[in-house]
Amino acid sequence: MQADQLAVQVVNKMMEHDAFSQWLGIQVIKVREGYSKLQMTLREEMLNGFGVIHGGIAFSLADSAFAFACNNRNNLSMALDVSITFTKAGQPGDIFTAEAREIHNGRSTGLYLIEVTNQNNQPVAIFKGTCFRTGRELVTVEAETGEV
Template sequence: MTPQEVYNIMIERDRFSKWLGLEMDEIREGYCKLHYTVKEDMLNGFERIHGGVLFSASDSAFAFACNSHGIITVALDVSITFTNPAKAGDVLYVEAEELHLGNKTGLYDIRTTNEEGKLVCLFKGTAYRTGREVQ
């Protein structure tokens, strides 16, 4: 199964990623790049993007990248560091890259940047490969 076929299966069932407005730019084995526009209802009390939105978009990119091999893969451990704010109307780019792929685990670096290329957050994920094929 190709990475695009895996993504198509996942996004068909992933109502949350659709609700976030995530749009895929590129998908290949161990990698994905997507983007979305920050909406008013994604803001916190200081009118900046809520950290939960950044986390969720990063987590979705992580899921698309680590499942791209066609093996059902789930998160074991994740962490996020916030570096710069974003506001309504900003377009954010989320790029997930596989750093290591083993028999049972994978390590991923997920970076969110703004239109100027500034880092908005850095998300690191460790994934567990179940051995079951995506269907």
């Protein structure tokens, strides 16, 4: 099985069981090994007390992109450290896109940079995440056929 095919299958399985990402309305746009691109439309119930989208929404979208990118090699990976810098507020109806790119793929750790933009391609947030690789598979791949 090709790496990108496996990546898609892993993310599909993750998304199938990810009630939070589903609740947020996250859509998987693109997946390839070490990469993911997600999108979501912001809703009224995501507003904070200041009348702008709660920062946790952009964080959650970026965190899901991070999770899908760092796990899609079929190696269960957990966040060790993350940080986010917000550059622009969001409003209901805005469409946020999070694009996760792998910076480093090590045996036991990985480093990812996730850029969140709005529908006008304006930067909303920059998220950096480091993961720990457990060595456990998320989907079972048969060695002979490569089938999941």
